[in-house]
Amino acid sequence: MSSLKASVAGERELSPPVIVAEEVTKRFRTPGHVHFPSPRSFRFRFEKPTVKVALEGVSLAIPRGEIFGFLGPNGAGKTTLIKTIVGLLAPTEGRCLIRDADGRAFDSHTREAKLKLGYLPEQPYYHEFLTAEEFLLFHGRLLGLDDKEILAKVPPLLKRVGLTQARHQKLETFSKGMLQRVGLAQALIHDPDILVLDEPMSGLDPIGRREVREIITAIGETGKTIFFSTHIIHDVEVICTTVGYIREGVLMGAGPIDKLLGKTVRSMEIRFSLADGRDPREVPALKQARKTMDGWVIEVEADANRLEYDVQEVLRRVLDGKGTVRSVVPRRSTLEDLLFTGSAPL
C-alpha cells in the first residue's frame, strides 16, 4: 500500500487521513458490437464485449488539511478515482471511505460522506438558465439547507470567488473562468471539510487559471482538505503540499511535495564570456556551451558527488581564458523532472 502515511514516516507529523481508498479496482465492461455486412466488408462479424481496467488496486490516504495534487496523463484513471471518492461510481473491488473529525468512517456513496464533500467536476456543465443565486439556492436545497440559510451564505460565497457583481446574472452569460468559480462556490456552500476538484483549471486562460489557483490556495489556508487532480505539473508545484501520481490505473506513489523535490541541486547554469570574443567550444571542458545575447551559457549536469568538481573545472577554464563569470545559478529538480525521468521516489 503506497499510502501517504507510509511514504512520509519520520518526515513530518501528518494529521489522520480523511479520504481513504483501500485497494480500489474499477473495471468497465465495454459492450460487444455486431458489424453487419457493408460495401467495404461483406463479412458479418461480432466483436466480443471487453473489460477495461481503469483502476488497479489503488490505495491512498489523504491526511486532514493537506492540498493533495493528483497527477497523471489523460486517461490514467484520475477522474475514475475521483468519481469513486465522491460516490458517483462504485468500485469493482475495494472501497473508498470518508472520515470525519471524530475518526468515524463512511462509505463514499453514503449521505454522511456526501455531506462532508464539496465536488467540482472536470469542465462542469450547469443548468445555465439559472442565475448564480438560483444555482446556489438549488444546490443548497439538495444539501438539505433552508432557503434562509442559503440566501445568507450567497453574498459572502460569491465575494469569496469574486462574483459579487454576477449574483443575478444568468450562468449562460458567464465566461469559462466565472463558471469555474461559481462551481467552486457551490462546492463550498455547505462548508464541507473536504473539497474534491477534478481539473479545476483545465481550459482556462492564464488569468483565469491564476484566479482559480488563488481561490484554491485561500481555501486551503482555512484548513480544508483539498483533493485536486490535474495533468499540469506547474499547478501542483504552486498549490499542493502533497502529491500522488497515477499511470494506467496504477498509483505509482504519493508523498509530500517537498520531500519529492528535495533540496538537491540537479544542475548548475553558468553564464560567462571569454576575453577577445574567443569561442569557448574549443576548450575541452566548455564544449557544451551555447551562445546567448550577452555571452555564453553552459549547463553542468552531474550526480551530486561530481557536480561540485565539474563546476569548479568549468570556472577554472573560464578564468584561465581570462574570461568573466556573470552568474552561477543552481537548478533544482521539478516535479516534471521527477515524474518523466522516472527518478521520482514514488
Add this chain to the structure above:
Amino acid sequence: MSKFAKKARTRRQVSAIAAVTFQELIREKILWSSFLFGLLCVALAYLVSRLSFADNARIALDFGMAAISLVGGLISVVMGAVLVAKEVHNRTHYLVLTKPIWRWQFVLGRVAGLLGVLAVNAALMSAILVVVFLMSGGRLETSFFKCLALQVAEFGVLSAVACVFSVFTTSTLAAVFASGIWVAGHAMADIKILADKTEPYWMRPLLKTVSEIFPDLTRFDVKAEVSHSLPITWGYFAGTAAYGLAYMVFALAAACLIFSRKEL
C-alpha cells in the same frame, strides 16, 4: 433527525429538482411549437364549427380535445425521452448526484417537473377550449373535466414510460420506443382482439404478452363519450385513474431501479 424531518427534506430535494426541470423544459422550443400548434388547432376548431350547419359545439369540442390529446402526448413522449438522457449527456447530473440524495429522488424530481409542464400546458389549452366551446353554444358538464383529468393521467403514464427508456438509452431511441408504445397503447383494443384470433397461431402469446405489459391507453380516451354527452361514471373514472397511477408507479419504479444501477 426525526422521521418527519427526513421526509420533509426528501420532499424538498425532489421539489428542488422538479422546479429546475420545469424551468428547463419551458425553455424548450419543441414545447412552444407544440403548444402553438395546439392553440392553432383549438382556434381552428372554432372556425370549423362555424362552417358546420349543426352541432357547432360538438365539432369544436371534438377538434379541441383531439388537439390537447395530440400535443400533450407528443410533449410527454419527446420530453420524457430527454428527461434523464439529456442530463447524462450534458453531464449536469454529476453535481446533483454528488449531493446527499438518492438516485430515485433525481428521477422522481425530473418526472415531477415534466408533469408540471404537462399540467400547465393542458390547463392553458383547456381554458381556451372552454372559451371556444362556450362561444359555440356548448354547455359544460362534469364529464368534460373528467375527460381532461384522464388525458393528464395518460400523459403521466406516457412520461413515465418514456422516462424508463430515457434512463438506459439515447434520447432519440427513447423517443422512438416511447412513440411505439403510445401508438400500440391506443391500438390496445385491436391488439387484444388479435391476441385471441390472429393467425399464425404462435403470434397469439406474443400479442397477449404485449397487451398485458403495454399500457392500455384506450381506457383514458373518453372523448367520444364527452362529445356525445354520454355519462362517464365516477366508478370508471376512479378505476381508470387508479390504473394510470399504478402503471406510472410501476414504470417509475423500473426507471429508478435501472438508473440506480447505472454506471455514470
